[in-house]
Amino acid sequence: MNQQQIRSFTERYLRLQGCHIIESGPAHITTRLSIQADKDLLNRPFYWMYVEKMNIEPQPVTLNLVFDPANQPPGLKGEALFFGAPRFSQILRSAQKHGRFARLYQVPKGKEAFASQSKAYTPWLGVNYKLSYICDQKKDRLLSLGINLISGEITPDFYQQAQSFQWQSKLPAHRHLLPPRLSLNEAVGELEYVVHEQIQNEDLSWAEQAQERCEAELAQLDSFYPDSLSEEAERDKKQRREEIVWQYAPRAELHCINAGLFYAEAQTFS
Amino acid sequence: MKSLPIRMDRTWVDEFQTKVDRDSDWADWERFQLAVEAAEAEIVPTFESIQSLKQIQGFDPLPHQIDVTKRVINEMRGRAILADEVGLGKTIEAGLILKEYIIRGLVKRALILVPSSLVLQWTRELNQKFQIPAVAQKKGWMWDQYDFIVASLDTAKRDPHRSCVLSKHYDIVIVDEAHKLKNRRTKNWQFINELRKKYCLLLTATPVQNEMAELYNLVTLLKPGQLGKQTDFQSDYVAGKRKAKNEAQLREEISRVLIRNRRRDSQLHLTKRKVKTITIELSPEERALYDGITQFVRSKYREGTDLKSMLSLLVLQKEVCSSRDAVFHTLFKLVKKGEEQKEEVSPEVAHLIRLLRNVRSSSKVEQALRLIKELSPEKVILFTEFRATQDMLLRELTQAGIPAVPFRGGFNRNKKDWMMELFQKRAQVMVATEAGGEGINLQFCHHMINFDMPWNPMRVEQRIGRIHRLGQQHDVSIYNFSTLNTIEEHIIWLLQEKIQLFETVIGELETILEKMEDESLEHNLMRIMLETHDEAQIRQHLDRWGDTFHQVRHAVAVENEAKEELLRYEPTTN
Known part of the structure; x- marks a missing residue:
């Protein structure tokens, strides 16, 4: 993320969190945080416990966020926000926390909104996964999948597809929902099966190279220690073996970033 | 590969189900999208790329530091000895590597073990340069509470800390000054060996101090077997204590776990040092005081004083080369001591006090003010050995309207930082009594005045090192103040003409001085000065000392080259 992207992300975050923008200059933003944002970004649980127990007027913090330190107004005591700054990491974490689960309905297009007959919406489960490949190194990728909760049909790039439509949180008029046939657990099981297949192919x-490194190191270890070992050497060797496996063993990890129930007209996703 | 193990996190499904059941607290579409973007920003799509370079601010790592980071992660797989020569930034390299692993989520818990004097400095560097939330270990409960701990090795290896630390798993262990692990039979080595760790970085500028076995022991901490079994290592590679055989093969094995950058190999040419001796003639009053003190010191010495008194005589002799104020301070103490013992002030001391009263101005100060004004607005750091001189200089500078700040060892960390910042932003001059101590980086200044000269070459080198270091953009000017016909003139001759201390960085200065073995140069000088009367004889003694210095320096260099040969890295070209 460059500074421009960091600023626009931060602005959206502050707006969605209901923070009050006091001043917005070319190089900085001064904002009084909402209570929610203060709790997420300031890490002062005792203060909030106190405020809530004593029932007193809460005083969320005012932050001066600087995006361009070279050109910040003189005398401004602010904190530089850049990718890698702890504050920005907190913002990223908070944004993920508040966008984890959604239930959304497709916004009807123009005239269709006033159709006389009620139209049926099909339920889909959409999941955005973070898939990490780990050995002594690590890389990740985003993986978005959707499953039709009636037919069981699975579609790749679900999130990308969803982005070309509009979504709202309330069921629009003249729309009704078809009941799902798959339970949440069953649906997730199907998705995981697909992910599993994908990875193995x-x-x-x-992973093979990491496995080779691992085995080479284990072999080196074996040749280092004589056949008959003292108790102490035995312990050393065992520990070192565990460390080598810990360091090199290749594996994948699948984490859910966020997930949603998407109700949409038939043929929306393919 | 039969099949890759996959761990699928399912804890979210229950949470989701709860939302469905309660039908509340749903995110809207915008928040849902923002969450995806946040996750996307933190994704690292490739194994090899170095992300930490994009996530630091306020400094640019040097090319060799970036290179080390890449090699340690991509080739050495996170277990390595970082053995750059002093001053090339091993801390920065370790910080970049640590940061990279943290960004990728490969390190969530780190232990950094350093000498106790460096704990705070390491913590600050990790906090400020790398935004790593490391804390300095102070209390026993902190081992459990914090994920990134900087602690002293000596503390950590002792109970009750020891058992606590050994009960944990650390994703990475970093040990600074790792030559303290050179001996397998020590508590230090055994402790690090027992620590449960995934990655491990050992930092030392001297991986082989005395014998090859030391290097073997360091490597064994990282990868037992890398250099073969101990007995095989002895027979395959060791020809003598410091002599290797099968060098090419040994070098290759070593280069898989050790990285050493040397100043002269890399493009890390420091800027030049320009040295100028400024001779100063004493005023008649100052001359009288100098001679008076010198005579006093000699007569006391001849009376046969104990070592402790000799040391204070040494101080007095040095002080008289610095300033009247410095002498006053010591004389005052002498008088007070006399009073306590109900003695009259001895006539000789009274005489010295009279001489001291006669001195109204300082020729050195006048010269310093002249020079500083000439250099204005460029910044100047002025070193003196004495507090009293420092105070006097600050007074004089203020009177002359030159903004100046003090700096000394007794300041706490915050005050030191504050003074450095004031010097950079507001003042023209810093008057310092202390040169040692890490974290004093004054690269923005490139003029330095040695108002008086330490008799210990190490201290001189430390002074220069404050401004003549990586990051200095300009040639560095060093002005040595030398008062004519005093001991100072001899010392500057010795340091500058005879051993060329100023123009070049003498590698291994400390080792050379240690190997010269007889008493310290300071005591040597004192004796030479006290026992010889004519100038030519003094010069002769110093000349001989200088010759010995050169011989030892040569011997040290020859021995080092043999060691360096082993640590040389030749990237394979194919």
Whole structure:
């Protein structure tokens, strides 16, 4: 993220969190945080416990966020916000926390909104996964999948597809929902099966190489220690073996970033 | 590869189900999108790229530091000895590597073990340069409470801390000054060996101090077997204590776990040092005081004083080269001591006090003010050995309307930082009594005055090192104040003409001085001065000392080159 992107992300975050923008200059933003944002960004649980127990007027913090330190107004005591700054990491974490689960309805297009007959919406489960490949190194990718909760049909790039439509939180007029046939657990099971298949069919040479490194190190370890070992050496060797496996063993990890129930007209997703 | 193990996190499904059941607290579409973007920003799509470079601010790592970071992560797989020569930034390298692993989520818990004098400095560097929330370990409960701990090795290895630390798993352990782990039979080595760790960085500028076995022991901490079994290592690679055989093969094995950058190999040429001796003639009054003190010191010495008194005589002799104020301070103490013992002030001391009263102005100060005004607005750091001189200089500078700040060892960390900042932003001059101590980086200044000269070459080198270091953009000017026909003139001759201390960085200065083995140069000088009367004889003694210095320096260099040969890295070109 460059400074421009960091600023626009931060502005959206502050707005969605209901923070009050006091001043917005070319190089900085002064904002009084909402209670929610203060709790997420300031890490002062005792203060909030106190405020809530004593029932006193809460005083959320005012922050001066500087995006361009070279040109900040003279005398302004602010904190530089850049990718890697602890405050920005907190903002990223908070944004993820508040966008974790959604239930959304497709916004009807123009005239269709006034159709006389009620139209049926099909339920989909959409999940955005973070898939991490780990050995002594690590890389990740985003993986978005959706499953039709009636037919069980699975579609890739679900999130990308959803972005070309509009979504709202309330069921629009003249729309009704078809009941799902798959439970949440069953649906997630189907998605995981697909992810599993996908991974095993990928190019796994990185994992093979990591496995080779691991075995080479284990072999070196074996040759280092004589066959008959003192108790102490035995312990050393065992520990070192565990460390090598810990360091190199290739594996994948799948985490959910966020998920939603999406109700949409038939043929919305393919 | 049969199949890759996959861990699927399912804890979210229950949470989601609860939302469905309660039908409340749903995120809207915008928040949902923002969350995805936040996650996307933190994704690292490739194994090899170095992300930490994009996430630091306020400094630019040097090319060799970036190179080390890449090699340690991509080739050495996070277990390495960082063995750059002093001053090339091993801390920065370790910080970049640590940061990279943190960004990728490969390190969530780190232990950094350093000498106790460096705990706070390391903590600050990690906090400020790398935004790593490291804390300095102070209390026992902190081992459990914090994920990134900087602690003293000596503390950590002792109970009750020891058992606490050994009960944990650390994703990375970093040990600074790792030559303290050179001996396998020590508590230090065994402690690090027992620590449960995934990655491990050992930092030392001297991976081989005395014998090859030391290097073997360091490597064994990281990867037992890398250099073979101990017995095989002895027979395969060791020809003598410091002599290797099968060098090419050994060098290759070493280069898989050790990185050493040397000043002269990299493009890290420091800027030049320009040295100027400024001779100063004493006023008749100052001359009288100098001679008076010198005679006093000699007569006391001849009376046969104990070592402690000799040391204070040494101080007095040095002080008289610095300033009247410095002498006054010591004389005053002498008088007070006399009073306590109900003695009259001895006539000789009374005489000295009279001489001292006669001195109204300082030729050195006048010269310093002249020079500083000439250099204005460029910044100047002025070093003196004495507090009294420092105070006097600050007074004089203020009177002359030159903004100046003090700096000394007794200041706490915050005050030191504050003074450095004031010097950079507001003042023209810093008057310092202390040169040692890490974290004093004054690269923005490139003029330095040695108002008086330490008799210890190490201290001189430390002074210069404050401004002549990586990051200095300009040639550095060093002005040595030398009062004619005093001991100072001899010392400057020795340091500058005879051993060329100023123009070049003498590698291994400390080792050379240690190997010269007889008493310290300071005591040596004192004796030479006290026992010889004519100037030519003094010069002769110093000349001989200088010759010995050169011989030892040569011997040290030869021995070092043999060691360096092993640590040389030749990237394979194919």
